[in-house]
Amino acid sequence: MSKPFFTVYCLIIYAFLLAxxxxxxxxxFNAGAFLTFPPQGLSFRWYVVFFNxxxxxxxxxTSLWIAALTMVISGIIGTMAAMFYVTHAGKLKETVRVAMLxxxxxxxVLTAISLLFFVYSVGLGTQNLVGMIVGHVLITLPFxxxxxxxxxxxYDPAWSLAAQxxxxxxxxxxxxxxxxxxxxxxxxxxxxxxxxSFDIFTxxxxxxxxxxxxxxxxxxxxxxxxxxxEAAAVSTCSIVLTMAVVVISEKVLGLxxxxx
Amino acid sequence: xxxxxxxxxxxxxxxxxAAILLGVFLVLPYLNIVVMSFRMPGxxxxxxxxxxxxxxxxxxxxxxxxxxxxxTLWIGFLTTFICLVLGYPVAxxxxxGASAFRAFGYALVLSPLLVGIVIRSYGWTILLGNNGIxxxxxxxxxxxxxxxPLMYNALGIIIALVHVFLPFMILPxxxxxxxxxxxxxxxxxxxxxxxxxxxRRITLPLSLPGIQAGxxxxxxxxxxxxxxxxxxGGLRVKTMAVTVVDALIDTFQWPFGSALAxxxxxxxxxxxxxxxxxxxxxxxx
Numbered sequence: 198m199s200k201p202f203f204t205v206y207c208l209i210i211y212a213f214l215l216a217x218x219x220x221x222x223x224x225x226f227n228a229g230a231f232l233t234f235p236p237q238g239l240s241f242r243w244y245v246v247f248f249n250x251x252x253x254x255x256x257x258x259t260s261l262w263i264a265a266l267t268m269v270i271s272g273i274i275g276t277m278a279a280m281f282y283v284t285h286a287g288k289l290k291e292t293v294r295v296a297m298l299x300x301x302x303x304x305x306v307l308t309a310i311s312l313l314f315f316v317y318s319v320g321l322g323t324q325n326l327v328g329m330i331v332g333h334v335l336i337t338l339p340f341x342x343x344x345x346x347x348x349x350x351x352y353d354p355a356w357s358l359a360a361q362x363x364x365x366x367x368x369x370x371x372x373x374x375x376x377x378x379x380x381x382x383x384x385x386x387x388x389x390x391x392x393x394s395f396d397i398f399t400x401x402x403x404x405x406x407x408x409x410x411x412x413x414x415x416x417x418x419x420x421x422x423x424x425x426x427e428a429a430a431v432s433t434c435s436i437v438l439t440m441a442v443v444v445i446s447e448k449v450l451g452l453x454x455x456x457x
Numbered sequence: 458x459x460x461x462x463x464x465x466x467x468x469x470x471x472x473x474x475a476a477i478l479l480g481v482f483l484v485l486p487y488l489n490i491v492v493m494s495f496r497m498p499g500x501x502x503x504x505x506x507x508x509x510x511x512x513x514x515x516x517x518x519x520x521x522x523x524x525x526x527x528x529t530l531w532i533g534f535l536t537t538f539i540c541l542v543l544g545y546p547v548a549x550x551x552x553x554g555a556s557a558f559r560a561f562g563y564a565l566v567l568s569p570l571l572v573g574i575v576i577r578s579y580g581w582t583i584l585l586g587n588n589g590i591x592x593x594x595x596x597x598x599x600x601x602x603x604x605x606p607l608m609y610n611a612l613g614i615i616i617a618l619v620h621v622f623l624p625f626m627i628l629p630x631x632x633x634x635x636x637x638x639x640x641x642x643x644x645x646x647x648x649x650x651x652x653x654x655x656x657r658r659i660t661l662p663l664s665l666p667g668i669q670a671g672x673x674x675x676x677x678x679x680x681x682x683x684x685x686x687x688x689x690g691g692l693r694v695k696t697m698a699v700t701v702v703d704a705l706i707d708t709f710q711w712p713f714g715s716a717l718a719x720x721x722x723x724x725x726x727x728x729x730x731x732x733x734x735x736x737x738x739x740x741x742x
Contacts (some may be wrong), residue, residue: 198727202548203550204558206546207547207558210546210547210564211566211625214568214569214623214624215564216580217579217580217583217617218568218572218576218577218582218585218708220583221576224583232486256684274474274475274478275475277471277474278472281468281471284468285472287483293472296476296479300483303483303487304680304704305681306681306682306724307490307681308486308703310702311490311716312482314486314489314490314715315486317483334478335479335483338478351556363530395573396573399684403705411511413573413574421688422537428579432557432573432575432576433578436572437571440571
């Protein structure tokens with residue numbers, strides 16, 4: 198293959214990857230009542246409709262709450278597991294890694310179904326958020342684990358030993374030696390957990406309580422029956438929110454987030 | 458408790474929360490779903506008392522479900538194949554191309570992963586619908602008389618699934634190619650091999666582990682995809698994952714839904730194992 202041809206080919210694939218997302222963003226500024234292309238004039242009309250739609254606003258609040266809770270729980274459990282993996286796992290290292298990545302490797306739909314049955318069987322019920330948050334923590338845990346353990350790659354156990362020989366206790370060693378080293382990984386992992394949780398659909402769909410919904414679920418329900426550009430406005434806000442988190446963490450905080 | 462025991466138990470406390478979480482909320486539920494698939498269907502309840510093989514009997518006796526598993530496997534196979542063909546050159550470019558282009562391309566390949574699956578599928582409904590952009594443009598140019606059937610069929614599902622899972626094909630292949638020592642390729646060229654020969658004999662075989670990982674990932678993900686087939690396929694074309702979720706949410710047939718989900722997973726796993734064996738054999742040969 199000649200070089201220009203090759204470059205053009207790659208650009209076409211990139212355009213293909215971006216097309217549906219770009220289309221949604223453009224559609225959200227449509228002034229008309231239906232999704233038509235080219236848009237019938239530009240306006241923020243559908244954003245106004247969206248911001249006044251209590252159903253969507255409530256769904257956004259629910260999503261943000263769940264994402265925040267998930268981030269905290271997943272961040273703590275994942276960081277602890279990564280510390281064990283790097284410093285203490287020994288022969289079990291590979292087992293721990295596979296187990297921690299398992300939620301990522303198993304099909305989400307099967308995890309969602311089995312979790313629904315389990316939560317129902319043990320009587321946790323679907324009237325509260327417990328099942329859903331457990332599901333979100335399971336799915337986001339691998340991302341925290343990957344990021345924290347990657348940030349500990351250069352960690353030398355001798356540093357901790359040196360601190361210990363100088364009289365530092367377990368907690369001081371964690372706070373003064375380990376934490377500063379893994380901080381970028383922890384923050385990166387937590388932010389990524391937040392984004393993933395904000396976008397999770399299948400788990401939320403199966404485990405949602407009666408009469409409650411997250412933003413992706415609300416959008417999905419809306420799209421089954423409605424075709425107005427309001428859904429595009431909702432989607433664009435959601436895209437902007439996640440992109441903002443990524444840009445802030447990578448450009449402002451200078452973090453390198455590991456996605457795989 | 459003496460000091461040495463304390464020293465051994467201390468680190469275990471670090472892994473304990475994760476172990477409990479995964480044990481209780483991942484391992485137990487997966488065992489539970491196997492048990493569930495043998496339960497009696499309930500009257501007015503999700504499941505009844507007692508056990509039966511009837512749920513699997515129902516699956517094998519009704520050609521509709523077997524056909525649906527075959528359709529789902531076929532859609533997964535085509536999605537994987539198209540992803541591989543489209544993705545390989547991009548992965549190569551990201552691994553070996555000019556560096557300015559590389560960072561830009563890498564960001565572009567990763568960015569769709571940050572947009573929720575519902576939104577990406579929605580974008581495809583805008584593009585592919587009967588009144589969608591593609592059909593309107595083609596009609597406007599006078600190339601077609603009526604709208605092409607791009608949505609509510611397998612074609613639309615495959616187009617959207619390829620889009621959703623293409624990054625999962627590109628990234629493993631990219632890292633496999635990055636791991637190949639470039640001097641191997643230059644050595645082949647200096648010994649007189651053409652560009653094509655050096656690619657066919659050096660780069661392609663050495664990137665096989667990446668191809669294998671990407672193919673398995675995309676295949677498994679497309680078998681279990683729910684949102685995309687549901688929004689693009691509508692009520693007309695259903696993949697197995699859609700049927701399973703509908704059977705559980707709408708009609709509360711938990712035991713039968715479990716049996717369907719497990720049949721799909723088991724057939725998917727068998728395909729993956731066969732594929733793994735075949736590619737390893739080819740790799741050795």
